[in-house]
Amino acid sequence: MGFEYFRNRQHAGRVLAQELAIYAVRPDVIVLALPRGGMPVAYEVAQALQAPLDVLVVRKLGVPGLEEYAMGAIASGGEQVLDAELVRELGIGARAVDEVVSNEQRELERRERTYRGDRPAPDLAGRIVILVDDGLATGATMRVAVRAVRRQEAARVVVAAPVASPEACALLHGEADDVVCAEIPDSFLGVGRWYLDFSQTSDEEVCRLLEEASRPATRSTKKTRSTPSRTRAS
Template sequence: MTPDGFQNRQEAGRRLADHLLALGPWPDTTVLALPRGGVPVAFPVAQTLKAPLDVFLVRKLGLPGHEEVAMGALAPGGIRVLNEDLVRRLRVTPQAIAAVEAREQAELSRREAAYREGREAAAVRGRTVLLIDDGVATGATLRAGLKALQALSPSRVVVAVPVAPREVCRVLEAEADHVVCLTTPSDFMAVGQFYADFRQTTDAEVRGLLTRASAHKE
């Protein structure tokens, strides 16, 4: 872990919460987390700002054969964002894209059913939305989320992440109303590089945090 890093997602969330609180106040705000890793970061933010917490489901479209590389992403409402330059340069066929999209759409639907457990989606229309993840690499997933959120008519959307490359933050700044990033290291290679503990967040952990947030709200 570098000096720019975090012990785990919970610590990153607490530090992000403190930073956002100093920028406040945050009236009429909904906190939306990208699962799974964004949820433990977003939970302390929602608790600190006394805001409702929900998941915003976006799935990365991994490059065939190199799934860790995002060639795009899916979000609810039929939203698809593609890195057209990458797809064209690597000659990814429409059939290959369709196969990846079908698989990720099925996972999107599964997660929506699993995480919410019958709860309605948090209100977004006319509210400030804090869109949170545990970090940003290419920005494709967040860009898909931003595009999908526009259709839900929030008053403004603020992207808030613990770590991201500076050039990606600049891209996001053109699409969000504001971007908050705690650190933008010059040696960025992957999000996990900046966490001492970057173990995968489980579905059970996501459900547990959302249940706790819902109980706290009530």
């Protein structure tokens, strides 16, 4: 049977959680969302796995004038990835690159303050970290997220998304310890293509879900059964 579209990010998160059942009810697991779109997905995953939820802010470095086209990414903690070959091919000067990095760094810091406030970042050393986004197109932002978590000495880094391109999965397979995707369509055509509702996630929703996840009563008391992964790159 072919892939039936996700109704919304919440539905996608519940589907993805089934693929991650082997990580359920473990004290060393933490789920990190890539906000904003990854948060509703990650919330459902964290609830199902009975794991704590936090955020890792990542910003794409868009090509000047073609901002949706990534030439790299930055993440919390100072991690940066830049596609030097692409920058050379497009003739993007160092000053232009620096300007993009500076602008995105300011937005990253704004989001950090908005989502975290005075709350300290979680200690990832020795933990299994599940990085969740709502989809993986090029894999550029998730790649820098993986590297940022590696710098914090995580024991295992798991990339998870409801839908991903084959190219993104191949790229991240070389970066993460495990790559779990519910669907990997051959004809990808963008993340939003696979959602019936792909409306924008707000800062307010990110903050609300973080607050809800911090309440012990919101954690599910039912254990997630381990089920075979239907579509998995690992």
